[in-house]
Amino acid sequence: MVGCWILNESLSVILVFSWLGVNLYLFIDTFCWYEEEESFLYTRVILGSALAWARASAVCLNFNCMLILLPISRNLISFVRGTSICCRGPWxxxxxxxVQFHKLVAYCIAVNATIHIAAHFFNLERYHQSQSAEAEGLLATLSKLGNTPNESYLNPIRTFHTNTAAELLTTIAGVTGLVISLALILIMTSSTEFIRQASYELFWYTHHASVIFFFSLAIHGAGRIVRGQTPESLLLHNITFCRDRYAEWQAAAQCPTPQFSGKEPSAWKWVLGPVVLYLCERIIRFWRFQQEVVITKVVSHPSGVLELHMKKRNFKMAPGQYIFLQCPSISSLEWHPFTLTSAPEEDFFSVHIREAGDWTKALLKAYGAEGQTLREPWSLPRLAVDGPFGAALTDVFHYPVSVCIAAGIGVTPFAALLKSIWYKCCEPQAELKLGKVYFYWICRDSRAFEWFADLLLSLETQMTEKGKTHFLSYHIFLTGWDENQAVHIALHWDENTDVITGLKQKTFYGRPNWNSEFRQIAYNHPSSNIGVFFCGPKALSKTLRKMCRLYSSADPRGVHFYYNKESF
Structure with missing residues (x-):
């Protein structure tokens, strides 16, 4: 089982360990440099190793802040996916x-920020204590530098009676550090699963505190509080010779008073490129926002599902892709992702939207889907569309066998896929690597089947006519029903078509036995690479990932399941 896990996740493991390795290298290299560098020897006399801890964590912070924007630059990711031949399969x-990598980098930023803040609080206390009457020797001498003309200071706390907290908030480093910390806490706490489910809008708005975060980060080091000996001073003031002769610094020609300056800020150099790239991303989104979207059809389905058909100039899509929608009359800032349910071969693109929050509720109400009379398309509120963007499902056609599993409204991406499969099957000249599709849909409410059952019925009829019934094997599971439904199902069980869906394939009642299903698929395709594609809740995702590992063969010539989860 471990071998199968490595087979499926080996590239992810390599990339994560490479990222961790770079972080570890930067931390250790920076830590050792500040522990050994001559120009910071006198600084270490006051601060000790806390200086190295603060600087090493700062470099790791800069590195991860450089990376944090790249995974959410969706136009960049779509460009890489669409143009690079290596971005197939495992890549x-x-x-x-x-999104997972974005979260991982965010956790690393939080850890390094905590180390950085703790180290600097320790530094501040050391600076303060070195000005006390108990300080003596070289420590006292270094802290008093800057009290006479032609001297530069090393200790930014000038007297023992200084209120360090108040003093810190008068500096650029102190103010920006506080702002950065508050912005980071706000962003991370509002990104928790609980907050996102309870109020997606809160998550969306607070995430824009990242603008304040990056601006404050860029100027954080401008105050140059952490100081070291200047290169010119090092040439005249030999530390090895002079450090034990601190009483003679002003008198001895060979030991002139050392001069100090703050380290040049570098955070902006790390984040400038990604920030510019992300600004380009936002400009593209704004340009797309300005493009006209024509709504051609509105359909209200049971279970609170709204279907929208739209057209937009030069809109090109692939099965399984998704778009972001904005309705300015509801919110001028919020964009929400929805999977496309139309096939590329159709002359429109469509989405199915279920009520799942304040924004979707407002949209369904605006489009008359709450039991009201549907409005004419020309009278509907304006929609803006950004996309389409690539997703895991676009790789379905790259496997000889694909297993598509949906739970509830997670069936929407598979609507486009199944339509596209049918169109491709109808083309005599089409050469498909994909030879078999297993489709599973688990749903709690029988009314939710109605809009999708029409599509399946059409596919079932047309594939029967084309003699390709073997190509698609579908299994529908109903997990919730009442007593009246149970009686109705029992009375009509012997009919040729299913009483719930109207399909020849009967609906199963209860949950699938995934061990049995995967075992059978592995038996049917003993030496195949099988792509497993899922859209639905996390609990089922974990089960399916486990099944992929369990039923993949350790033998390279055996069956291998490759798990792909739809997420955006």
């Missing part, structure tokens, strides 16, 4: 894990 799956 494409890494692009699909962009």
């Amino acid at each position: 494409a799956r890494q692009l699909d894990k962009n």
